[in-house]
Amino acid sequence: REVTVDVRESLWTTMSRQLGISGANLGCDRAQCGACTVVVNGRAVNGCTVLTARLGRGQKILTVEGIRLGPGIEGLHPVQRAFWEQGGYQCGICTRGFIMSTYALLQTNTSPTNDQIREALAGNICRCGEYPKIYDSVQAAAAAMRTPPAQQQVVVGPPPARTTPLATKQFQFVTQLGSPEFISDVNTELSKTQGINGVTGNDSSATVTYDGAVINEDQIRKAFADAGYPVK
Known part of the structure; x- marks a missing residue:
């Protein structure tokens, strides 16, 4: 879609008010908390301070809705699933931003060190203090993205008899x-x-x-x- 924007309009404002995309939370509105993080051309940016007019046409912009792989639980992206399974959240206000910063990191590095994770998430703040679980979530997502999904095997005939208690x-x-x-x-x-x-x-x-x-x-x-x- 093409939209007409004010030169002072932020990317978050354009997405939420003109395009109806509500995946990014608006937190501080000062580029200090990271709740509004989206990924533009593979790079995590703050949607509240990036000016839409500066981006121009043809940019690939991803929000937390856009990274899922399909419908339902099975369609969650490995990063989304990891944050859910590892409990990398509490109130949820910051979670979408952390997910998008993690997504951007793992697109280029699926074996990050803790220092690299700390640097990639430096612009995201969790006021609930769930950082240990957030780090666990990033590492779990990285492991999932390093390991291809297992191929399902079709077994013909009766199941084998149980030999273990x-x-x-x-x-x-x-x-x-x-x-x-x-x-x-x-x-x-x-x-x-x-x-x-x-x-x-x-x-x-x-x-x-x-x-x-x-x-x-x-x-x-x-x-x-x-x-x-x-x-x-």
């Missing part, structure tokens, strides 16, 4: 359930996954009984995340 493992929810009774909903969802025989627990933790020959702990964590109950 059932195992149990306790997981802690990233965000507590609203009530201990909700663990029954978790059990219903997780029991749909092959290899998981049942889930018990309370509002803060879940104990999974599973067949170790069919599913491992990382796959169980993914099943929790896919069902909307990320664990650590």
Whole structure:
């Protein structure tokens, strides 16, 4: 789309008021908090102070909505999924900016050191102080982007007989359930996954009984995340 803008109009104003794109949060409006970060031609910039007129035509501008790979949970970009699964957020005001700065970093470096992460996120502030989980999220996203998705195998015939006893493992929810009774909903969802025989627990933790020959702990964590109950 082509839009006519005032020479003083910021990129955030153009996106939110003329194009209806609301993915970037407006925080300080002074380029100091990073909540409005978007990616322009591969570079993370503050949408509140970049002037739209200075960009001109033909620029590739990405917001947090634009990096997803498809619909639903499965369509989340690895960076979005990592922040969700690792709990790299609290109030959420700054999260979109952190995601976009991380996205820009990992486009050119999928094995960043902590110093490189610190430099890339220097323009983003989390007033809730969730920096340890944010750093965990960046590292998890980097690992996911380094590892290509596994190819699914089609098994013909009856499943092999179980040769190992059932195992149990306790997981802690990233965000507590609203009530201990909700663990029954978790059990219903997780029991749909092959290899998981049942889930018990309370509002803060879940104990999974599973067949170790069919599913491992990382796959169980993914099943929790896919069902909307990320664990650590």
